[in-house]
Amino acid sequence: MLRTIINKEILENITSPKFVFTFLLCTILILLAVYAGVGNYRSELKEYHSALALNEKNLESQTSWGLIAGMGMKITKPPQVLGCMISGIQDAVGRNATVNIAFDPSLVDSRYDSNPVFAIFGPLDLALIVKIVLSLFAILFTYDAIVGEKERGTLKLSLANRVPRDQVILGKAIGSFVSLLVPLVIPFLIGLIMLNLFPDVHLSGDDWARIGLIFLFFLLYLFVFFTLGLFVSARTNRSSSSLFILLFVWVVFIFVVPKGAVVLSKYMRPVPSVHEINSEKDAYLQQIQNEAIEGRRTFFQENPQEDTPEWRQKAQEWGAAFQQELTAKIDAKNAELEEAYQAKRRAQQLLALNLSRISPSSALTFGTQSLSKTGIQEHERFLNAIKSYKPIFTKFINGKLTENIGTGGQPPKPDLDELPRMDFKPMSLNDSFMLALPDLVVMALMIIVLFAGTFVSFLRYDIR
Amino acid sequence: MLEAKDLTKRYEDGLLALDHVNFEVREGEIYCMLGANGAGKTTTINLFFNFIDPTEGQALVNGIDASKDPLEAKGNIAFVSENVMLYHNFTARQNIDYFAKLGGKTDLQKDDYYAVMRKVGLQDKAFEAKLKTFSKGMRQKLGIAIAIIKDAPNIILDEPTSGLDPKAAAEFMDILTELKKQGKAILMSTHDIFRAKTIADRVAIMKEGRIVMERTREEFLKDDLEKIYLNYMQGIAA
Numbered sequence: 001m002l003r004t005i006i007n008k009e010i011l012e013n014i015t016s017p018k019f020v021f022t023f024l025l026c027t028i029l030i031l032l033a034v035y036a037g038v039g040n041y042r043s044e045l046k047e048y049h050s051a052l053a054l055n056e057k058n059l060e061s062q063t064s065w066g067l068i069a070g071m072g073m074k075i076t077k078p079p080q081v082l083g084c085m086i087s088g089i090q091d092a093v094g095r096n097a098t099v100n101i102a103f104d105p106s107l108v109d110s111r112y113d114s115n116p117v118f119a120i121f122g123p124l125d126l127a128l129i130v131k132i133v134l135s136l137f138a139i140l141f142t143y144d145a146i147v148g149e150k151e152r153g154t155l156k157l158s159l160a161n162r163v164p165r166d167q168v169i170l171g172k173a174i175g176s177f178v179s180l181l182v183p184l185v186i187p188f189l190i191g192l193i194m195l196n197l198f199p200d201v202h203l204s205g206d207d208w209a210r211i212g213l214i215f216l217f218f219l220l221y222l223f224v225f226f227t228l229g230l231f232v233s234a235r236t237n238r239s240s241s242s243l244f245i246l247l248f249v250w251v252v253f254i255f256v257v258p259k260g261a262v263v264l265s266k267y268m269r270p271v272p273s274v275h276e277i278n279s280e281k282d283a284y285l286q287q288i289q290n291e292a293i294e295g296r297r298t299f300f301q302e303n304p305q306e307d308t309p310e311w312r313q314k315a316q317e318w319g320a321a322f323q324q325e326l327t328a329k330i331d332a333k334n335a336e337l338e339e340a341y342q343a344k345r346r347a348q349q350l351l352a353l354n355l356s357r358i359s360p361s362s363a364l365t366f367g368t369q370s371l372s373k374t375g376i377q378e379h380e381r382f383l384n385a386i387k388s389y390k391p392i393f394t395k396f397i398n399g400k401l402t403e404n405i406g407t408g409g410q411p412p413k414p415d416l417d418e419l420p421r422m423d424f425k426p427m428s429l430n431d432s433f434m435l436a437l438p439d440l441v442v443m444a445l446m447i448i449v450l451f452a453g454t455f456v457s458f459l460r461y462d463i464r
Numbered sequence: 465m466l467e468a469k470d471l472t473k474r475y476e477d478g479l480l481a482l483d484h485v486n487f488e489v490r491e492g493e494i495y496c497m498l499g500a501n502g503a504g505k506t507t508t509i510n511l512f513f514n515f516i517d518p519t520e521g522q523a524l525v526n527g528i529d530a531s532k533d534p535l536e537a538k539g540n541i542a543f544v545s546e547n548v549m550l551y552h553n554f555t556a557r558q559n560i561d562y563f564a565k566l567g568g569k570t571d572l573q574k575d576d577y578y579a580v581m582r583k584v585g586l587q588d589k590a591f592e593a594k595l596k597t598f599s600k601g602m603r604q605k606l607g608i609a610i611a612i613i614k615d616a617p618n619i620i621l622d623e624p625t626s627g628l629d630p631k632a633a634a635e636f637m638d639i640l641t642e643l644k645k646q647g648k649a650i651l652m653s654t655h656d657i658f659r660a661k662t663i664a665d666r667v668a669i670m671k672e673g674r675i676v677m678e679r680t681r682e683e684f685l686k687d688d689l690e691k692i693y694l695n696y697m698q699g700i701a702a
Contacts, residue, residue, distance in 0.1 A: 004565040009553075015553040152549040153619055157607075160513050160543035161566040161614070162535045464506075 002167050009175020011159050022137045023183040029129045029188035037084035042200045044079035062175040065414050072100030076388055080373045087123035088374025097386050104334050105386045127368050130218045131361050136226040141180050142229025144239035155463050163421045169458040206429050210371045217367045220443040224360040227450035233336055234457035253359040261356035267279040269348040277341045284333045310462035320402040357442050367439035370432050375383045394419055466618050466651050469522035481507040483673040494650045496660035499670035505653035509622050521584045526560050542616040546606030546623035552596040556606050567614035585635050599630030608639055621652040635662050657690050669696050
């Protein structure tokens with residue numbers, strides 16, 4: 001009996017004009033998104049390799065460590081291959097940072113900076129298609145699944161037979177969901193094949209596992225809207241009312257909750273602006289610079305300059321220690337300000353994320369971005385890696401500069417093999433999954449609650 | 465056999481839709497329920513299929529209480545509704561196939577469906593045509609074909625000739641007469657006094673949830689059924 005109902009649902013759906021329309025539109029959009037994503041990835045990869053080569057060339061052309069200290073070390077963020085599918089925040093955040101001994105590094109030169117036209121239209125990626133287009137189709141497939149059958153009289157005719165209601169609702173749910181999956185699965189598989197055909201796109205075993213999990217997220221997300229559609233359809237007496245309610249909830253979930261959560265968190269957990277923090281840092285730097293001038297003056301007053309190796313030795317040692325002390329003070333103050341700022345920012349961000357999680361759209365965004373390593377966490381990890389690299393770089397450069405103080409003559413050409421490089425390892429699959437897990441759980445809970453609601457509502461549904 | 469025993473239904477809003485209704489429809493008999501809208505005809509039908517629970521009394525299908533064992537009861541009744549819509553994107557054969565399987569007929573072949581559809585007067589070219597191309601009369605015929613293929617001992621029809629043209633309605637009546645000859649117990653609610661007079665073995669008039677009159681064929685053929693009906697509707701007992 002269940003199989004009969006499932007087969008009927010599938011047949012009814014796939015022979016409907018809405019299915020043909022959905023399938024064609026999804027195929028076009030998904031393939032277009034993959035193609036555009038691969039195009040972006042290839043150009044990002046090219047830019048990344050060019051930036052690395054240029055940085056090396058610049059370093060090699062420097063004749064002293066002093067010049068390298070001034071120029072700083074250019075760090076470029078490597079593009080993520082899964083950005084072909086989930087662009088995440090990659091386009092909006094900076095890709096390059098300069099690490100030098102003076103300033104705190106930050107990532108600049110986002111894709112939107114280089115070409116603001118991208119910001120106007122935003123990226124077209126799989127997450128966007130599933131989030132907006134397919135969720136809408138899930139609603140269009142289900143809004144009249146029950147109430148529509150009631151209006152047509154087919155529900156009454158079906159239930160005039162020896163058919164338990166639980167089998168009817170189960171059969172409808174399975175059959176309709178399978179029909180809805182076709183417009184996602186087939187273009188998605190074609191997209192993956194297409195992805196493999198590009199020579200620049202190399203997917204590792206880890207990437208394939210991530211793609212599998214991303215697909216699981218897509219399925220769960222669609223199932224949330226699908227069960228929502230069934231639930232509302234089982235609670236209304238007119239399909240027009242069902243569609244109206246569902247479209248309202250869809251707008252709330254897709255647009256109102258995510259944007260509202262950000263606005264609300266700004267009021268609930270205010271954070272000072274970056275300019276305010278930078279002003280504080282600049283003021284402190286100015287204070288330290290005055291201290292440096294004063295310190296040197298005192299040293300030279302107490303230790304008048306002599307042209308002896310002993311004096312030079314003493315000056316060199318004092319200079320190194322003084323420089324270290326000042327740098328340590330700047331670093332400590334900057335770290336203190338930065339830590340306070342980051343703590344406030346994190347609290348605001350966490351509040352916004354948690355508030356927005358009541359929308360499956362946000363859960364999908366966070367989950368897929370964590371899994372594709374294109375989300376906020378991966379960006380922060382990269383930024384933290386740069387910040388951790390800064391003291392290593394500073395210490396090394398200061399050491400090199402100190403070696404040369406007072407030696408006179410031409411400083412030796414830097415040996416770049418000695419220069420410590422930044423070591424950044426992308427997030428492991430396990431860590432990404434653990435990050436995505438709360439979103440997975442949120443969606444699974446929504447599905448359970450909505451399906452249980454649908455089930456109970458249908459058992460009591462007045463089919464007259 | 466269909467039997468209503470003190471069948472009573474009071475809705476949640478307090479409306480008494482059925483008030484201790486008693487009747488029975490025997491094998492090989494057509495029982496017509498006449499009455500205005502809201503008289504309780506459809507409520508009675510809904511109780512036989514357990515679409516709603518009775519407040520009091522029983523709706524018995526071959527002795528099975530529909531509210532206590534609804535699935536077993538439904539296995540013994542076929543249903544034809546007022547406006548058979550079915551699935552528009554399906555062909556007539558796909559529709560009948562689906563409902564036949566729901567009715568427990570899982571071993572039927574295409575030819576079996578074609579035979580039933582021919583029997584109810586559908587033309588061969590309509591068998592594999594999509595329902596959206598069907599007229600109302602064709603849909604009603606397919607509805608009765610679905611009821612026939614279930615091969616249940618009882619058939620309940622809710623205003624089956626409503627909206628049908630006279631020719632289609634007459635053809636429909638012929639099919640019911642044929643089913644009656646096969647020994648089916650047929651309960652039909654209708655506004656159509658003319659059709660009821662043509663085929664009914666017994667007629668009941670329902671008003672405000674009660675059966676206010678019941679006549680056998682011999683009785684109502686002697687009298688003017690239309691006049692009796694109008695008198696009851698106007699509150700003048702015959």
